Amino acid sequence: MKDYIQHHEWRIIEPKFDPSVNRISESLFSIGNGKFGQRANFEEDYSGDSLRGSYVAGVYYPDPTRVGWWKNGYPDYFAKVINSTNWIGIRVAVDGENLDLARCQLESFERVLDMQDGVLSRRFIAQLPSGKRIQVEATRFTSIVDTDNGAIRYAVTPLNFEGEIRFTPYLDLDVVNADSNYDEKFWLETARHADPQVAYLCGETKKTGFRLGVAARFNLTLDGESKTPAATVHDRDCFVGQEVAIQAKQGQTATLYKYAALISCLNVAEGQIDAAACDSAAAAQAKGFDRMLAEHTAAWHAKWQQAxxxxxxxxxxxxxxxxxxxxxxxxxxxxxxxxxxxxxxxxxxxxxxxxxxxxxxxxLPFYLKTADPQVARQLLIYRHNHLENAIKNAEKLGFSDGAALYPMVTINGEECHNEWEITFEEIHRNGAIAFAIYNYLNHTGDADYLADYGLEVLIGISRFWRQRVQWSERRGGYVMLGVTGPNEYSNNVNNNWYTNKIAQWTLAYTAEALAKVEAEAPEKLAALLEKVKFNGKEDELAIWAQIREHILLPVDDQTGVFVQYDGFMDKELKPMSEIPAAEYPIHQHWSWDRILRSCYIKQADVLQGVYLFEEEFDLDTIRRNYDFYEPMTVxxxxxxxxxxxxxxxxxxxxxxxxxxxxxxxxxxxxxxxxxxxxxxxxxxxxxxxxxxxxxxxxxxxxxxxxxxxxxxxxxxxxxxxxxxxxxxxxxxxxxxxxxxxxxxxxxxxxxxxxxxxxxxxxxxxxxxxxxxxxxxxxx
Structure with missing residues (x-):
């Protein structure tokens, strides 16, 4: 546990610079606007430890899967939202001496994320190796009004000298991902341009062919007065920028304003990306930093009014x-x-x-209660748009007739997770999607969504559960074998209570949804049932009812608690308080074999189901299960x-x-x-x-x-x-x-x-x- 962030109601404050926690701070002070985001890397050069990251929503790369033993059904790749063009870069030199906080003596440093305004700022005083002292104030935001734009104000003040301040605002596409499986770089440059007014880079991802155009413009002032010194253009592979110099007296402040635009092919046709990015950067520059900031902060204040x-x-x-x-x-x-x-x-x-x-x-519950219902609706439509791929995912594992298995990990509907106990077994994710549909309708009453989107998803998921269970003559009920519940510290178990419970509930809710749409939109229902060939080979509703009635949901005779899975009660049941403090977290100190044999629970499993379906249980039942399972949860x-x-x-x-x-x-x-x-x-x-x-x-x-x-x-x-x-x-x-x-x-x-x-x-x-x-x- 770290304790270096100052407590403040509206701000995240780092009162001094500690290189050993810099990567943590880069995460904490990240900013974004739904379209793109940026880790809190420094604008100026930094040769110390850093994880540089600029990410654009929806732009990904299929990094090849690496496993020791390939199994049928494994995905070919792991999809990654990848590091993209470094748009924040501003190289700073003082009388030819490069500013790098890893090579300076810091007299003061403060980094602040103002959550009310949505603004990241830094203020520091640094002594360069030459003895020159400067004060720097840097402010940046990713606009939630002009959502293609980010803006930076970077001010340098000489404190004990008069001299040259040289700025080089740049764009850099020569970026890496720390988690690249084969140290591969994912971008190819397709276009670049640089002149004294604008810098532009366009990259295309390998394999997936996503294009991202980034343009940047800048202004320079001295004590608030606009300056236009001659610019030296930098133009080389994957790098463009402009270098400008200004003479500043002691106490004068040289300020560079940088305006960036990030335009992807998700939002603009490929042939229009170049022009759109350059036009957007020009529009941001014309609006100006102060106006952009005022509109951005006003929009954040409006968000806070509701959330x-x-x-x-x-x-x-x-x-x-x-x-x-x-x-x-x-x-x-x-x-x-x-x-x-x-x-x-x-x-x-x-x-x-x-x-x-x-x-x-x-x-989903957060957005349901804090935002316009359309926000939550979009999350559910995302899953409907991936239904075809969910059916294909199930087919790869041997399921048929429209059974849908939504992926554990995805960006386009295809499964891209390569751990077998997750990819093949953690199938309760299907139930979470079904429950989200119920949750949305329970909050909004949006009957059109159910008829147009939700019911088709529910039918696909229910068909999966129907095929995933099997009848056990010995136990006189339906069983579900070889699964992993929410507790990933127990793999390949039989009859995980939560998975069986949410499958049972989904089958019941799908039947209710069918009846509801039949009553409210019979024409839509008829078209849907024909589309999905419902009741083609068998009476699906009757079979679902039989499964619901007879699926195993064991209760322990001695304790009266729901049994997490077959054999759980045979374990040595000890509270987590008996684990020595030096052995936490256990996944970093214990062998996987030891974890799997232990009773310890990574996260709510049975209790996840108790939470979702609490209205079915009396208070004593909830207490009994909580008191039993929580002490074993790490x-x-x-x-x-x-x-x-x-x-x-x-x-x-x-x-x-x-x-x-x-x-x-x-x-x-x-x-x-x-x-x-x-x-x-x-x-x-x-x-x-x-x-x-x-x-x-x-x-x-x-x-x-x-x-x-x-x-x-x-x-x-x-x-x-x-x-x-x-x-x-x-x-x-x-x-x-x-x-x-x-x-x-x-x-x-x-x-x-x-x-x-x-x-x-x-x-x-x-x-x-x-x-x-x-x-x-x-x-």
Whole structure:
């Protein structure tokens, strides 16, 4: 655990420069706008340890799969959102001496991410080897208004000399990926141009043929007065830039403004990329840094008006939740159904920047309650657009007749994960997608989506479950063999309770969805059933019903808990507290064989199902399973603490709920898992929001009705969150005495508050005393 980031309600502050944590800071201070993002690399040269990264959404490379033993069904490649053109580069020389913080003596340094404004800044005083002292102030942002543009203001002030400041703003396509399987470079230059006014580079990815054009322009001022010195043009393979020099007296400030435009073939036809990039950079320059910044910050303030969570009395908790909300909103905007959410977003290369089941299980609830319903709808349409490939993925594994297996890892619908216990066995991802469809409809009532998109996906997934189970004469029921549940510390197990449970639920929900569309849009249903050849060979609904009725969901006779999988109760069941502290995390200290034989759980497994289907279980059942499984959970997945926080809150384990919330909210800020340098845990950040709203706030949606059962941790004076639900925008404020629900919309809403039916009129506020949560005592 690291503790070098200052606590502040709205800012992430690094008060001094420590090269040993620079990669961590590069992740923490990353910025993005849904279309592209940038790690917090320095604009000037830096010869110290750094992971340089500029990433463009949807542009990827199929890096060849590397495995020791090839198995039928393996994907040929691992898709990666790759490092692209370095657009932030500004080489700085002082009287011929290059600025490099690895070779300077720093008198002061501060790096700040202002989350309220969406702006990254640095301020430092450096003494160069010659003894010359300069002050540098650098500010940059990736605009969420002009979404093709990034802008930089870079100011240098001589402090003890008069001399030449030389700037070289440049673009560089000669980039590498740290995780390239064969140290391959993924870009080929297709065009470049440089003159004194504009620099331009266009690259094309090998194999996939994505084109990205990047253009940049600059302005130069001295103490605010515009200067136009002659520029020396740099033009060589994969590199273009302009070099300008200006004489500055002691105390004068030379400022370079750099405007970049990133245009990909996803948004502009290939033959128009060059012109579009150059025109966009020119438009940004014409608008100017100050106006772009003002519009950008205003747009961020508007986002915060809808998505903010306010916590009084706990600055660490407040900073943590805003950090998570900030990165969720700069990673995905819902404007393009071809895009999705990578586990690292725009902050690093680990996991390839591609889509996992995390999107449906953790991210969708965040966008459902904090954004326009169209944002969540786009995430689901993304999966519908990949249905054909999901059917092909299933066919590769021997399934037929329209059975769909969505990939564990993908960017275009094809499976690209090459660990057999994940690729072939972690099939519960299908259930997460089905549940996300239910979740979306439960929140929005969007019947058109179900008829036009969702039902077809549900049928494909249900057909997969129908073929994946098999009848066991010995056990008198349907079994599911050779799977890996959410707990990846147990592979190739039989009858994982969560997988069986979500398969059972999906089959039931698909039948309900068919009946709903039949009642509301019979013509659409008829066309769909003909398209997918429903009931062609067998009575699918009857077989689904039989599977639902007879699928095995074992309960242990002695403990009364749901059995995680066959044989789990035969293990030596010991709490994680018996593991020596020096052996954490166990995946870095234990052999895989030892982990697989142990009882230890990476993340919520049975409890993931208890969380999703809690309305089916009484409080004693939830408590019994929580008290049994949580002590054996090592929380070595970033997705683990949030689910445990939500369930702990429901059970009245307030201290435990708060502990898990703080861990998940500050997972990256404090580098709990010693892996923040690889990039942030973007999808688990949505889980942090869930821990507050669903955990402390007790927010649930059942049968299309919103319910709230808030409590407040002792450490807080108050907290507040907003929920968007069926056209209403609610501001929920909880303090130690009461709950205030303010309807900030023109739509009245019926809801449940502490199990009582309430109506909140438009622009009205309901006040109700806080009630104690269900009492619980953890074993």
């Amino acid at each position: 903010d969570i306010r916590i009084e009395g706990d600055v660490a908790a407040q900073q943590g939740i805003r950090f998570n909300i900030f990165h969720m909103n700069q990673t995905y905007t819902g404007e393009d159904a071809r895009l999705n959410i990578g586990p690292k977003g725009f902050t690093g290369e680990k996991y390839g920047g591609v889509t996992y089941w995390d999107t449906e299980a953790y991210c 929380h070595e997945s970033s997705l683990s603490p949030c689910i445990h926080a939500i369930l702990a809150a429901k059970l009245g384990y307030e201290d435990r709920a708060y502990k898990f919330y703080l861990r998940t909210s500050r997972l990256d800020l404090d580098d709990y898992n010693n892996d923040t340098e690889d990039g942030l845990h973007i999808t688990s950040m949505a889980g942090t929001w869930m821990a507050v709203v669903e955990g402390f706030g007790g927010a649930r949606v059942h049968d299309g009705v919103l319910s709230l059962r808030p409590f407040i941790p002792d450490q807080w004076r108050s907290y507040a969150f907003k929920i968007t639900f069926k056209g209403a925008l609610l501001n929920v404020v909880v303090n130690q005495e009461d709950v205030q629900i303010e309807n900030q919309s023109d739509t009245a809403i019926e809801l449940q508050l502490f199990d009582r039916s309430c109506r909140v009129e438009p622009r009205a506020t309901l006040v109700h005393p806080v009630e104690a949560p269900a009492l619980g005592q953890a074993s």
